[in-house]
Amino acid sequence: MIPAPFEYSSPKTLSDAFTLLETSGPDSKILAGGQSLIPVMKLRLGQPSRLIDINNIQELSYLREADGYLRIGALTRMVDLESSDLIKKKYPIISDTASHIADPTVRNMGTAGGNVSHADPANDLPGTMVALGAEFVAASSKGTRVIKAKDFFVDTFTTDLKHEEILTEIRVPMYAPGTGGAYLKLEKRVGDFAIAGVGVQISLDNDGTCTRAGIGLTAVGPSVIEAVEAEKALVGKKLTEEATRAAASLASDASTPTSDLRGPADYKKEMIKVLTSRALKRAHQRAVGGSA
Ligand SMILES: Cc1cc2nc3c(=O)[nH]c(=O)nc-3n(C[C@H](O)[C@H](O)[C@H](O)COP(=O)(O)OP(=O)(O)OC[C@H]3O[C@@H](n4cnc5c(N)ncnc54)[C@H](O)[C@@H]3O)c2cc1C
Incomplete structure (x- = not known):
């Protein structure tokens, strides 16, 4: 099927994305890899009034260790989690998970942030993030807050994120050897x-x-x-x-x-x-x- 009509914006900065979220009403949606949202729209199970495409916000795409955490930018693709040497060596549970998600086409587009924000109980990253004791950084024009994985996943397709918030980072504690x-x-x-x-x-x-x-x-x-x-x-x-x-x-x-x-x-x-x-x-x- 073809999705219902919608408006489309492609901000280049987080602050522009926040403004769009605040001004475009409760039916607007963030678009990341589109691997869950677009099928939902094609089936007309969801009919967002506007898509706010975050793919051009470069600052959301990174994978690095800093200040005691592995930090995964929300826009990091599943393929990067799967192929990163750092992840394979120090966080093999994440490469195990990413390599079992869907197929290479989906992994090339699908993002870490989208996988957890979609909160499908059958998505694979949430279980891994709960096991890792990960934290999620939610940002809006009012600032940021950190949500523990166990509090982030509220129900089927429901997270603790508020409409005006964007998930910007997943933080995984850097555990000691052993x-x-x-x-x-x-x-x-x-x-x-x-x-x-x-x-x-x-x-x-x-x-x-x-x-x-x-x-x-x-x-x-x-x-x-x-x-x-x-x-x-x-x-x-x-x-x-x-x-x-x-x-x-x-x-x-x-x-x-x-x-x-x-x-x-x-x-x-x-x-x-x-x-x-x-x-x-x-x-x-x-x-x-x-x-x-
Ligand atoms: C054929 C197929 C097979 C699949 N098999 C699996 C599988 O085996 N295991 C698995 O885990 N997944 C599977 N998926 C789902 C896939 O992993 C999706 O990519 C993922 O669930 C969503 O990531 P995305 O970046 O594509 O998000 P999108 O589809 O763009 O968005 C999904 C939802 O998250 C919201 N969102 C996205 N990013 C953010 C953000 N930064 N902040 C706030 N909200 C955000 C969107 O508004 C939307 O509601 C499959 C998908 C397909 C099409």
């Missing part, structure tokens, strides 16, 4: 949305005891789910087979999938158990410096 992460996704065929997905990030002290665990679940609830009880169960323990199995079970308990064309709910719950266990093992290998 930290490892992994993202595993079960899909019907390559390039599909997840049947279920699990992001895991763990930190270990010198004797291998877990000091922090983050676990985010994809596509098994109305929004991304943080498996809080599973995280708590790991802290203070070594990642033995028994501890891993117990945490995987708690992660499965935290999931609330529904039955659909991707599978029955009880199958998805079982898959969360399997994926959590495998992701913990891979994260552990990476944390102790082994190949994974």
Whole structure:
């Protein structure tokens, strides 16, 4: 189908984008990679009055470590997350995730900011960002505020962002050595949305005891789910087979999938158990410096 008519603006600065958002009414929308928004418009599930295209705002496109954080500009493309040597070396959970999102065409256009702002429970980056304990920087003409990942994702297709705010940056804490992460996704065929997905990030002290665990679940609830009880169960323990199995079970308990064309709910719950266990093992290998 063809989208309903809309106005279009392409600001070159953030301050121009803020002005446009404030003056163009509640039905205006930010356009980033267009990989979720344009399909929604073509299906006429959304009919924004104006698109504010942020693709020419160069200051939103970067990937760097600074002041204790990996900083990902909102306009950074998925392909850059997938191919960056820094990410592969120090944040492999993010390259795992990006490489499993859709197909190369979508990854060439789709942005990190768009993937999280869309808040589709089946999108892959939210689970990873929850596991990483990431923060999101929201900016408007009134200033900026920082939102923790666990507060950012409010419900299906709903975030904590206000209409006049633009997500400008995703911040991932730079964890000390002894930290490892992994993202595993079960899909019907390559390039599909997840049947279920699990992001895991763990930190270990010198004797291998877990000091922090983050676990985010994809596509098994109305929004991304943080498996809080599973995280708590790991802290203070070594990642033995028994501890891993117990945490995987708690992660499965935290999931609330529904039955659909991707599978029955009880199958998805079982898959969360399997994926959590495998992701913990891979994260552990990476944390102790082994190949994974
Ligand atoms: C065939 C296909 C398969 C896909 N498979 C997957 C998959 O397996 N896994 C997965 O995770 N995703 C998948 N996607 C979705 C894809 O990853 C999208 O790119 C992503 O969800 C949205 O990013 P975008 O930059 O294209 O955002 P857009 O489509 O431009 O925008 C999406 C939403 O976010 C808002 N937005 C965008 N940027 C900002 C910002 N900086 N501040 C505030 N609001 C903003 C927009 O207003 C809009 O509401 C798939 C898409 C397609 C077309």
